[in-house]
Amino acid sequence: MQVNKQQGRFLDSTIEQWQKSNLINEEQSLTLKQSYEVLPFDWQRLAKYAFWLAIVCIVISVSSALVDKWLMQLLEKLFNAPNSVKCVALSLLAVLLYGVGIHRKRRLPEKMYSNEAILFLGVAATATAILFLGKVIDTGSGHFSLLMLLAAIIYGLLGLWFPSKLVWLASLISLGSWFGAETGYASGWGAYYLGMNYPLRFVLFGLVLIVVGKFLFSSWQAREAFLRPTRAVGLLYLFIALWILSIFGNYGDYDSWDAVKQIELLHWSLLFGIAALIAVYHGIQYEDEMTKGFGLTFIFINLYTRFFEFFWDGTHKALFFAILGVSFWLLGSKAEKIWQLNLKKP
Template sequence: MKLSKRKARVLHSAIDAWEKSAQITPEQAQQLRQSYQIVGFDWRLLAVYSFWIAISSLIIAVGVLLADDYLLALLAQIIDTPASVLALLSAIIAATCYILGTRRRAQYPEKNISNEATFFFGVFMTAVTAAFLRETSWIGYRYDAQLLLLLTLVYGILGIRLSSILIWLFALISFGAWEVVQTHDLASPEGYFLGMNQALRFIFVGIAVLIVSQFAKRQARYQYLSEPTLFVGLLYLLSALWLLSIFGNYADATVWADIPQVTLLPWSILAGLICLGVLYIGIRFDSPLCRSFGITFLLINLYTRFFEYFWESMHKTIFFAILALSFWLLGTKAEKLWQLGQELQSESHKH
């Protein structure tokens, strides 16, 4: 068994503790020590980072491609092929990537990272297909929201059918993008839809994704989708609340600029209470994801309020001194909690 230096130290300490407490014999302890090897460099972590960098770069490429009408038109002229034919070709390439990813996963199930990366190229080509469909005369730019909804359905179905978390995550991302475009098209000239600006509207997107997460958690065949869906739902909900605590329910930047920041305090209190609620749920039901999101966004909201209310009114020396002190106290508290966790872990090994 190959372990990183950090994991090897933990395991070595545990074996020593078991040997000292006579839970295992010296011979068994020596046998356990010889059963693992220390890996000097975490190649798996490098592989994960490499694939994520590649995926991130391609996401940026897709975004630029979808946003740049000139680039799409130029690409069509260079290839000298109708957009409908290009859409068909890219769809075939996407389907090929999905098929190859499925076969590769069946043949090499242990290579999970590269298998998911293969699926991503299918995701990429599916988005390219939508981009070329947008260039056709029979669809055009009038149906951007419908194309995003179609992408959501395609990614969602493929994510479930292929049991791919990566494809499913893109379904959730496409769903969020669809809501933004759809409600923007239906919004009033002032930017409101049903009396709500974009930040307030996006709260309901987060709630919808969280409901899907709970549904997946209760279904045995979909439980593998529950955690990533919860991640996206919390990210959508708490990010929207944070933006709402800054801008309130205002869609016009000039109107918002004339509003005293203190009038947005109710939104800040609402965001803080929901962060506390998420933190409580994480503690109550032992959910590390909820705990992490709750405490992270609670701190983000608190420091945002600090900058809003004291940046202009307080001398900068005092401002940064308080900021430094708060982070020092936060780091000290985090260190104590980490030490407590280490002590509890050591006690559990002893018993």
Template sequence: MLFLTSAKAATVRAALDHWAGQGLLAPDEAARLSATITVQTVDWRRLSRYAFWAAVACLIVSLGALAEDSRVMALLVRLFTFGPAQRFLGFALAAGAFFAYGVYRHRARPQTAFRNEAILFLGVVATAASLVNLGLWLDSGKGRDDLLFLLASLIYGAIALGLRSVLVWVFTLIALACWMVAFTGIVSGWENYYLGLNWPLRFVLFSAAIVALAVPMARGARLAAFSRPTLSLGLLYLFLSLWLLSIFGNYGDLEEWRTVSQLGMIPWSVLFAAVAVAAIWIGVRRDDGMLRGYGLIFLGLNIYTRFFEVFWTSLHKGIFFALLGVSLWLLGTRAEKLWTLGRGR
């Protein structure tokens, strides 16, 4: 018996009918296969995923709420007086326990994938807490938080590759981005520029490296599962950075930025549009919905950002919002037609 949502069941049955009509599948066999499909009125798989994430979020919120309760904290302080070293050790042991239990469940019960990932996420949180306390314990006044983020990315990366956990791999890339911010900030004395690059331009180069990393990962059998998440997060970093770059350019000082004419931002806007169009083109050629989606969304964001920049002060607000409303109406109409066409197919 095959359990599918109503939309997927309709698609599979339509395919079976088509193959039977083309003579590629015997009618009796098509009817037999169609009878094995059971429509699920509730997507239990998705519900399971969301329920586990909601449970983990509630646990974290509850810990935060307890930390805000002065009476609870006073009681804990009376019972236990821990320094950063003890807290580091306690959280490190907790992280090790979560990861060990996650490894056990990963091997013993691989079918409970969402529960296993939720347990690993608790290990990720405990690891972050342990590293924060490690920083407090070893703080020499130099503020080398970049080393903690680098250590976090190495720990998460090793666990993600060992367990083939996409969730932990995502946190590896997030920790790596935090390391880049901390490292370039520290070595530049937290100035606006590092090697002549402001923050958005630094992130453009960093995210381009993440996107480039996803390409060879897709060719390796062990790393193939991490390729798409790496590409997705890299594209998100890249397009958000390009969007900020199209607004502020390579300027780190707001006073300097205010003296620059709008024409000075055109090259960055063109670069933003060119990367979005390239993503759409590659997505169309490779039938990659993720690339097409990123390209279309951020190309539209680029156009509407330029619309606000150029016409916000020059047009009457009534005309401005009328044009904005008409354009959004046309966009919604076109999207609705494409959705209806796709649904019909």
């Protein structure tokens, strides 16, 4: 087995600790150490980052070309085609990229990063094709959220069919964008929809996504691997919405929010804290590192947000940042202590 340097150091220290604790003898320790090889360079990580940087460079290149006026005029002359033709051309390009990605996944499954990068380019081509489709069928109604729903459906079906978690994540992000835009359109782009502002709506959206993902993928064994990313996105929607809600409450404009005292929003902070505690309890009870991690992270975000809200104006800035620095020091020391204890456990 080939491992990187960090993994090798961890395995070495673990085996040595087992030997010191008399869980294994010297011969077994030597056998275990000979079962893996430490790579001098982490080529896997390099491949991952290189492909992501390649995609970023391509996006920057296209964006730069589109921003440049001279290149824009040149592109207009070269590609002076109706939107319908552009939509069809980009759709065919997306199909080609998806086909290449699927073929490579089946033929070269070990090249996961380059395969996912090709599929991501297919996602980008699909999004652009849908954009041109919107221009073709535009009636001036402003109901563009239907295009986001179409993107979510396409990405969802393709992601489950390939299968590809990256394309599935694009579906979940598109679905969240559709939900926000659709409720905005239904409310006439007002602040409220059914008495809820945007953060409160996304609290419900995140909960629904978590529940539906659990119900769907727990019973679908062939796609059980999609449960984790679905739940992660659902928790992200939920906790970010709760965090924003704890700051602004269910207010739809700045003047209404500015007129109330921060203490009047305390119940939203309590709701945020209770949700984080429930996530931590679930993570401990069911040994779920994801929910425990989300819960602990947003407990600290909640505490530090409240610290800024209640003490920023009334505290001297030197004292404010001194308290903040000491709190981070204590937090880091506690985390280091827990980490050391975990290393010493047999």
